[in-house]
Amino acid sequence: MSSPRTIRFIVVGGERFNGNLVDLEDRLAVEIYNPNQDYWEICPPLPADFRPGNSSQWLCSALFKQKLFVFGIYSFFVSFFNLEKRYWTSVQTLRPPGALFSYLLSLHDKLILAGLCNNIGSSPCFILWEIDEKTLEFSEMEIMPEELLACLLDSSIDEDDRFASLKCVGFGNLIYVFNDEHHKNYPACVCEMSDYSGKCNWRRLPSLPQPVNKFHKIVNIPLKLERESSYKKTMMKREKECSHVIHKVPSGDGPYVRAKHAQLVQKDPESAIIWFWRAINARDRVESALKDMAVVMKQLDRTEEAIEAVRSFRGLCPKHAQESLDNVLIDLYKKCGKVDEQIMLLKHKLKMIYLGEAFNGKSTKTARSHGKKFQVSIKQETSRILGNLGWAYTQKSNYMAAEVVYSKAQMIDPDANKALNLCHCLIKLARYQEAHLVLQEVLHYNLPGSEDSKSRNRAEELSLELESVQPQPLQSNLPCLNFEDDFVEALERALNELAPARSRRLPIFEEISQFRDQLAC
Template sequence: MKKEVLFHVVHKVPSGDGPYVRAKYAQIVEKEPEAAIVWFWKAINGGDRVDSALKDMAIVMKQLDRSEEAIEAINSFRCLCSKQAQESLNNVLLDLFKKCGKVDEQIALLKQKLRQIYQGQVFNGKPSKTARSHGKKFQVSVRQETARILGNLGWAYTQKGNFMAAEVVYRKAQIIDADSNKACNLTHCLIRQARYDEARNILENVWRGNYVGSEDPKTRNRVEELLVELDSRQPPPFLQNLPGLNLDDDFMNGLEHLINEWAPPKSRRLPIFEEISTFKDQLA
């Protein structure tokens, strides 16, 4: 009995003899991902630890460049999973969308996650939760999670070349939880809009250490790269074919209320939302 317990502890596989356990054994011990997927399917069909089986199978499929199949599997079988498993499945979906270059799907899912935060549907109503990264546990607050999701949404808009929308989202993220990475991403958006003075001002603040993470060597290298790019550019005589914001009103109104809880505005509307209105008027 002790040998059996020790084996599962050492190899970090669950105990038992069901299809899910066999799938994890094939994945971790035997290192046969294709066989693991077969057993994960059997676990899902047999109702054996479906929450974990579906998530783990999707991750293995991604490693085998079967991301499209993994997306289809999650969308088809997540209805069999518990309510508690839906957030982790969405996180796996986001990684799969990135892998497949499905930017529109990323944007839709990130907006959905932000709406859920606004409606109080995350963290089981608690202000923070315990997360794990590289084997270490740490606390994540709702505020930090909101800023992280906004940062990902800004990056997705950047991938579409919609730098105006990306700028708006990055500015919101900075209002909630400012850091040097989002500041650099915001600078990138400003450079693409030929707003060089604003971009330089942000980069100078990052260089002076006015943001969290400013002293990180990777951050300083990126600042230097952005400054080189900034110096190489000249303002064009006019801008053409700038994409629209494409931020629906219900989404923005919900996000405005969320941000107002953490950063009370001096006036009735935050300046950033006045900026959105201006953009919309210009694009009308």
């Protein structure tokens, strides 16, 4: 006998505080309420791109195959929340040519985009598109008959405004299109989609009887939650231990569990550090205790102490944990301004990749960010480390070394953030033409992340800076980079000594020596 379905309420917009209430001032917060267990589960917030238009008038949602899609009616931004793994996807733009506004709908086995389109040379029309949930590609399905669209509009309103009050909702195999401002007649029509042929049958709905047609109404149809997945069934078993589920504290009674309870439930970081020390001394989940303690110490501005702890006790952790501990140290070095130590550790990580010893010999690894797991390739990791190394050189005003490193990172795995940092270095080196070419890649949206608001703002700032400077010859007193030349040669020597006759280094490093001339004084 199957267990009864668990009904959950998903709240997008609100801030959790004492009493588990929702304060609508925070319009990005996301929580899921389980009425059976009477608790709220805090989830990753709605992507920040939706902040300017996060209201019932500007956003719509559609639940499709355990994915809650959120769509900007006028911005055409779209992202979905994975209800099984609890993460938001990156924001994309889903806008058919000529679309003025659209609504995203879930109808049985189809994801539908319905909206008004105004192509040049033709009159406005209301179109249905079928959306591929994986690729977000769209294909036109059906166009509402012109006479039906005309009956939805109020002829007394200016032509520019008469379409603004059209609304659309869907449920089952029905799509309703209506005008919520045309109070006297309140016109509406419906499109019925056949489950077998996929054909659409449009018809006008009869007018509402008096006196209900005198009210200002907005139609909304509740979404039907799909059957619980195996993931949710597993979570239901764990919900019996409410404190463990809500605060994500591991089960048990050892010192590490007590440390996590002090950290997450009692909100007592000082006590948590004491219990983390006891866990390390008792050899209780040493790797997790060491990393978690470093995070808490960093929050308390005890960064130097955290660095010493990681350095002293990382020997108690297994070999496969050393790479993640390096990442913790790099973050701590960055926090307290130890740039030289950060550079040395980043070079060490590059050397491990260079020798084929990173990721414990595997081509990919599983990483986690904001509760979301994803796969990282050697190529992506190399570019990330080079980007961090470039940032460290920038902090030392060593722009020539930073430019070389950023250039290599962009060759491997380009993105807008590293491109903007590279542009900054080129400006500092008075190589304005090259800086302009790099900046254009971001301004023309040619690189991943170019659409991010922070990237756009920084690109505008760099563009203004480029316009204000006059071309100047490269100064002769730039810092000498023999140290970097030594670093490249040291990598070559290490490879010759440690690698077999057939090189184990990755192809992406075969060209690193070509930058030696650029690194020379």
